[in-house]
Amino acid sequence: MPATEENLALIRKQVVRLLTENPPEDTPRSDFLGAQFDAGLAWVAFPEGLGGQELPHELQREVFRLLDEAGAPNAQVSNRLAYSMGAPSVQTWGSEEQKLRYLRPLFLGERWCQLFSEPGAGSDLAAVNTRAVRDGADWIVTGQKVWTSMAELSGRGMLLARTDASQPKHQGLTYFVLDMSAPGVEIRPLRQMTGEAEFSEVYLTEVRVSDQDRLGPVNGGWKVALSTLMNERDMFGTKTTEAGPVEVAMRLYHEERPRDPSLRSRLVDLWVRGQSLRLYAAQAAARSAAGTPGPEGSLSKVGFAELNKLGYELCLDLLGDEALLYGDYDAEPAVLGSPPRADTADPRLLFLRSRANSIEGGTTEIMRNIIGERVLGLAPEPRIDKNVPFAELRG
Amino acid sequence: MDTKEHVLESEEHQALRHAVRRLLERHGKGGADLTDGQAGQVDLDLWGRLANEIGVCGLAVPEDLDGAGFGARELALVAEELGRRLLPSPFLPSVAMGTQLLLEAGDPAALEAHLPALLSGTRRATVLLPHHGDGWSVEETDIAAVRDDGSGYRLRGRVTRVLDGHAADLLIVPARAEDGTVDLYLVTEFIDVARRAQPSLDHTRAFAEVILDGCAAVRVAAPDAAGAIDRAMSVAAVCLAAEQLGVAQHLFDAAVKYAKDRHQFGRPIGSFQAVKHKLADSLLELELARATVNDALGQLESGDPSARRAVSVAKLVSSEAGYVVCANAMQVFGGIGVTWEHEAHLYFKRASTNRVLLGRPGVHRELIASSLSL
Numbered sequence: 001m002p003a004t005e006e007n008l009a010l011i012r013k014q015v016v017r018l019l020t021e022n023p024p025e026d027t028p029r030s031d032f033l034g035a036q037f038d039a040g041l042a043w044v045a046f047p048e049g050l051g052g053q054e055l056p057h058e059l060q061r062e063v064f065r066l067l068d069e070a071g072a073p074n075a076q077v078s079n080r081l082a083y084s085m086g087a088p089s090v091q092t093w094g095s096e097e098q099k100l101r102y103l104r105p106l107f108l109g110e111r112w113c114q115l116f117s118e119p120g121a122g123s124d125l126a127a128v129n130t131r132a133v134r135d136g137a138d139w140i141v142t143g144q145k146v147w148t149s150m151a152e153l154s155g156r157g158m159l160l161a162r163t164d165a166s167q168p169k170h171q172g173l174t175y176f177v178l179d180m181s182a183p184g185v186e187i188r189p190l191r192q193m194t195g196e197a198e199f200s201e202v203y204l205t206e207v208r209v210s211d212q213d214r215l216g217p218v219n220g221g222w223k224v225a226l227s228t229l230m231n232e233r234d235m236f237g238t239k240t241t242e243a244g245p246v247e248v249a250m251r252l253y254h255e256e257r258p259r260d261p262s263l264r265s266r267l268v269d270l271w272v273r274g275q276s277l278r279l280y281a282a283q284a285a286a287r288s289a290a291g292t293p294g295p296e297g298s299l300s301k302v303g304f305a306e307l308n309k310l311g312y313e314l315c316l317d318l319l320g321d322e323a324l325l326y327g328d329y330d331a332e333p334a335v336l337g338s339p340p341r342a343d344t345a346d347p348r349l350l351f352l353r354s355r356a357n358s359i360e361g362g363t364t365e366i367m368r369n370i371i372g373e374r375v376l377g378l379a380p381e382p383r384i385d386k387n388v389p390f391a392e393l394r395g
Numbered sequence: 396m397d398t399k400e401h402v403l404e405s406e407e408h409q410a411l412r413h414a415v416r417r418l419l420e421r422h423g424k425g426g427a428d429l430t431d432g433q434a435g436q437v438d439l440d441l442w443g444r445l446a447n448e449i450g451v452c453g454l455a456v457p458e459d460l461d462g463a464g465f466g467a468r469e470l471a472l473v474a475e476e477l478g479r480r481l482l483p484s485p486f487l488p489s490v491a492m493g494t495q496l497l498l499e500a501g502d503p504a505a506l507e508a509h510l511p512a513l514l515s516g517t518r519r520a521t522v523l524l525p526h527h528g529d530g531w532s533v534e535e536t537d538i539a540a541v542r543d544d545g546s547g548y549r550l551r552g553r554v555t556r557v558l559d560g561h562a563a564d565l566l567i568v569p570a571r572a573e574d575g576t577v578d579l580y581l582v583t584e585f586i587d588v589a590r591r592a593q594p595s596l597d598h599t600r601a602f603a604e605v606i607l608d609g610c611a612a613v614r615v616a617a618p619d620a621a622g623a624i625d626r627a628m629s630v631a632a633v634c635l636a637a638e639q640l641g642v643a644q645h646l647f648d649a650a651v652k653y654a655k656d657r658h659q660f661g662r663p664i665g666s667f668q669a670v671k672h673k674l675a676d677s678l679l680e681l682e683l684a685r686a687t688v689n690d691a692l693g694q695l696e697s698g699d700p701s702a703r704r705a706v707s708v709a710k711l712v713s714s715e716a717g718y719v720v721c722a723n724a725m726q727v728f729g730g731i732g733v734t735w736e737h738e739a740h741l742y743f744k745r746a747s748t749n750r751v752l753l754g755r756p757g758v759h760r761e762l763i764a765s766s767l768s769l
Contacts, residue, residue: 253769268764273683276712280686299679369668371675376651378665378674 003058011059014039015066024072032073033108042075042107046091050099051107058288075107081150082112086158086177089228093175093216102177105155113154115145115178115202116225123366125160125229126169126222127385127393130204132161132176139163139176139214141184141207147360150337151187151200154180159209160225163218165391172390175221177213184208194352195329198337229362230297243343244304245311245350246274252318252347266314274311277303295375302367305358312351319347400644400685408472414449415476423480429741433592435483435601437562442484446516449473452490453514455630456498460510467630468692471637478641481741483599485519487752488558491634493520493567495627500579500617509565509581521563523554523605530754531628533569533577533621538607540570540580540614548572548580548614550607558752560603561592568612569624578620580612587611597748598741629706632753633691636709639717639749640685643724646742647677650724657729670727677720684709684716704766707759714750714759721746 022035036042037051044059046052064074076083083106090102106112121127130143141161151157157178164172178185184207189197216224253267277300284296316323327346334340340349358364372378385393401412422441445451454469456462463469470491477486494513497505497520512518525536538552550570560566566582582588587610593602617623651674654665664670691709694702721743725732732739750756 250767264764264769265760267769268760268767271767272708272711272760272763275708276683276687279690280683283686283689295678295682299682302675303679303683365668365672368672368675371678372665372671376665376671376674376678378651378654378671379663381666381668382662 003056003062007055007059008062011041011044011055011062012066014041015063019067019070019072024070029073030108033075034104036067036075037104037107042103043087043091046087046103050091050103051087075109079106079109079111081114082106082110082154082156085114085228085231086112086156088231089158089175089215089224090177092227093224097212098177098215102156110155111150111153112156112158112177113148113150113180113202114228115148115157115159115204116228117147118144119146123363125225126173127390128160128162128173130159130161131165132163132174132209134163135208137211139174139209139211141176141178141204141209143204145202145204146190146199148187148200148202149198151180151202153337156180157202158215158228159204160221162390163221166389167219168387169385169390169393170222172219173221173225174218175215175224176209177215178204178207178209179213182207182209192353192356194340194349195331196333196340196349198333198339243341244274245308245315245342245354246271248342248347248350249311249315249318252315256318256320258318258320263314263318266317270307270311270314273307277307295371298362298367298371298375301362302358302364302371305364308354308357312347312354315347316351323348400681408469411449411469412472412476415445415451415473416479418444418449419476419480419482423482429481429483430598430735433601434595434598435559437483437485437559437601441482443516445473445484445486446514450514451486452494452516454490455495456510456514460498460506461514467633467695470630471634471688471692474634474638475641478638478745479645481599481642481645481738481745483601485521485559485563487631487635487638488521488563489513489519491631492522492558492627493565495630496522496567496579496623497615499623499627500615500620501623502616505581505613505615509583513565518564519559519562520565520567521557521559522567523557523560523569525554525569527556527753528751528755528758530758531624533624536569536571536577538568538570538580540572540578540612542573543611546613548612549609550580550582550612551609553604553606555604556593556602557605559601560605561590561601566605567615568607569620570612579615579617579623581615582607582610582612584611595748597744599745600748625703628753629703630695632706632710633688633695635749635753636684636688636691636713639713639746640681640688642742642745642749643681643684643717643720646721646724646739646746647674647681649738650674650677650727654727664727673723673727677723680716680720684713687712701766704763707754707762710754711756711759711763714756717746718750 018036018039018041022032024032040048040053041063042051044052044055044063045057047054064076067074087103087106090099116125118128118130120129130141132139132141157180159176159178160173161176162172163174184205186203188201190199190201191197249267249270281300326348334344340353342350373380450463451473453462454465455467458464474486474491477484497509513520524531525533538550540548540550543549550568568580568582569577570580571577587608589606591604593604595602654670654674655663657664687709691705694705725739725743728739731737
C-alpha cells in the first residue's frame with residue numbers, strides 16, 4: 001500500500017509532537033524510544049499497541065528522516081538486526097503474547113542476534129544440525145552456531161534448530177527466540193582475515209528454552225527463517241547513501257596523483273558502475289514504494305558486492321607500495337560487531353573486508369541462482385537431498 | 396504484452412509503447428528476412444504508418460510547429476521499441492539526430508522549408524558527422540563551404556559511413572567556411588553529389604559514402620552551431636542508448652526462453668549454474684543500464700546542469716551492457732546462435748555497431764572523467 005499525502009502529513013505531525021514532548025537533547029534514550037513506540041512510530045505498519053498504526057510501510061522512511069534531522073535516536077541504525085530482521089519475523093509469526101513480550105523491549109534497545117549458520121550449514125542453511133529436544137514445557141538445545149554478529153551484546157538470539165531428524169531437512173526445523181543469558185550459551189569471538197572479530201561462534205550446551213519462546217509452528221521453522229532472511233537481503237541491498245569504495249578511490253586518486261593512465265580509466269569505470277548501482281537502487285525504492293517491487297534486492301546485493309571488491313582492489317593499486325604493509329592486525333574494531341566504515345577505516349582493511357561481501361548474507365552464487373530461478377524462471381538444479389530424511393543424509 | 400521492465404511508466408507512455416509495438420509486430424520484418432537485400436532497407440509503407448498513424452517524427456517537435464510537443468523521453472521510448480524489433484528505419488538519423496538538430500539550431504526558414512516533410516515521414520534527413528566513434532564534435536569536419544554568387548554556398552568534401560546517406564533527402568552538413576567558422580549547411584539537390592552505399596556489418600543499418608563536389612547548399616542561421624549540435628546529439632545519444640536496451644532485452648528474453656526449452660543431459664540447460672548465472676548477470680547489466688537511461692531522460696527534462704554527463708553515462712553503460720548481454724545471449728544459444736539463419740547475429744551486430752555510433756565508450760568515459768576533475 002503506497003503512502004498518501006494525507007498519511008504523510010499525519011506522520012509528520014506525530015513526529016513533531018513526539019520531538020516536542022520528548023526533546024532528544026533532554027530525554028534519556030530509552031525514554032525517547034519508549035515514547036516513539038507508544039506513539040505508533042516504531043514500525044508504522046505494525047498494529048496499534050505494538051509500535052505501529054497500520055499505516056503504509058513506506059512512511060517509516062520519513063519518520064527516520066525527521067528523527068535523524070532532529071538528532072534523535074534511530075533504532076533502525078543502532079539496533080539493526082533486531083529492528084529489521086527480528087521484529088518483522090515476530091510480527092509475522094508471533095502470537096499476540098509474544099508480540100507484547102518481545103517488541104517493546106526490542107525497540108527500546110534489546111539487541112537480537114542471528115543463530116542460523118553453522119560450520120556444516122552455510123549456503124545450505126536447511127542442513128542445520130543444532131538439536132532442540134522436547135522436555136515438558138521446554139526444549140533442550142545443543143549445537144554450534146557461527147557467524148553471529150553482536151552475540152555478546154545481544155539479549156536474544158533468533159535460533160533455527162532441528163526438532164525432527166526423521167523428516168527431510170526443510171521439514172524438521174523449528175525457530176526459537178533464545179534468551180542469550182541462559183545457562184549453556186557460550187560465546188567465542190571469530191577472528192576474520194582482517195584481524196578483527198566482528199562475529200562470534202555460539203556454543204549451545206543443553207540450553208533450556210521455553211516453548212513460549214518458540215516462534216511459529218513446531219517443525220515449521222523453515223518458513224520463519226526464510227522471512228528473516230528476506231529482510232536481511234533487503235538490508236544489504238539498500239545501503240546507497242553511505243560512503244563506499246568509489247569515495248575512497250577518488251580520495252586516494254587525488255592524494256596519490258598516480259601517473260598510470262590505466263588507474264584513471266579504472267577509476268572512471270568504478271565511478272560509472274557505482275553511479276549505475278545507486279541510480280538502480282534509488283529507482284527500485286520508488287518502484288517498491290509504488291507497490292511494484294522487483295528483483296532489486298538480489299540484483300543490488302550482487303552488484304554492490306562486486307563493486308566493493310573491484311573498488312577496493314583499485315584502492316590498493318592506488319596505494320602503490322603502501323599496499324605491502326598493513327595497519328594493525330590486533331587493533332580493536334571501531335565499532336563492536338560492525339564492519340569498518342569506508343569514510344574512516346584504512347583502505348587496506350576495507351580491501352580485506354570486502355572479500356566477504358560476496359559471501360555474507362547470501363553468496364553471489366546463491367544470489368545468481370535465486371535471480372535465475374525466481375526472477376527468470378529457469379529450472380532449478382536437481383536436488384538429491386530434498387526429500388530424504390535428514391537422519392539418512394551423509395556429509 | 397509483457398512490459399514488466401516498464402511498470403512505473405505512465406498510462407500514456409504505456410499506450411504509446413503498445414501502439415508502436417503492435418504496429419511493428421503486425422507489419423515489421425523479423426528475423427532472417429532482415430538479411431535479404433540491401434542493408435538497412437527501409438520498409439517505406441511501415442515508416443509512413445509510424446509517421447502518420449503514431450506521429451513518431453513529431454513527438455519531440457513543439458506544438459506550434461505542428462508536432463506533439465513531447466520530448467526526449469517519448470523519442471527514447473519509440474527508439475527502444477524499434478530496437479526490440481531491429482527495424483531498419485531512418486528514426487535515428489532523421490528524427491533523433493536530424494530533426495532535433497534543426498529544432499535546436501532554430502532557423503525559422505530552415506524549419507519552415509523542411510519540417511513539414513520530415514514530420515510526415517515523406518522526407519528523411521541525416522547529419523554528416525565527420526566521425527561516429529569520436530562523438531559529435533564537428534571541429535574535424537573535412538567539408539569546406541564556399542560562398543556562391545547570391546546567398547547560397549557550395550560544399551566540397553567527403554564523408555564516409557553516413558547513416559542513411561544513400562537514401563536521405565536532406566543532408567545536414569557541418570562545414571568550415573573560408574573564415575574558419577564551422578556552421579551547418581543543408582543540401583537538398585543531389586547534383587554534384589555522389590552517394591554510394593557502403594557494405595555494413597549490421598544488416599539493419601545503411602551507411603553511405605557521400606562526396607560533395609561543389610554542390611549547392613543553404614546555410615542554417617544558427618547563432619551557436621556547436622551548442623545546437625551538442626544539445627541535439629545528446630538527445631540522440633540517449634535515444635540510441637534506449638534503442639540498445641530494446642535490442643538487448645529482445646535477445647536476452649529469447650535466450651532465457653531458450654534456456655528453458657533446450658534440453659541437454661536430461662534437463663533444461665538453464666538448470667545448469669553456468670548458464671543460469673550468465674543470464675542472471677545479464678539481467679543485472681540490463682537493469683543498471685535502464686536506470687542510467689531513466690536518469691539521463693529525467694535530467695534532460697529537468698534541465699539539470701549535470702545532464703550532459705548523465706547522457707554520457709547512459710550512452711556508455713547502455714552501449715557496453717547491450718553488447719555484453721547480446722554476446723552472452725549468443726553464447727547461451729550455442730551452435731545455432733552463430734548461424735546466419737538464427738536472429739542472434741542480427742541483434743549482436745546491431746549492438747556492436749551501436750557501441751561506435753554517437754561516440755564510442757572511450758569518448759564518453761573521457762567526458763565523464765573530465766566532469767569529475769580527473
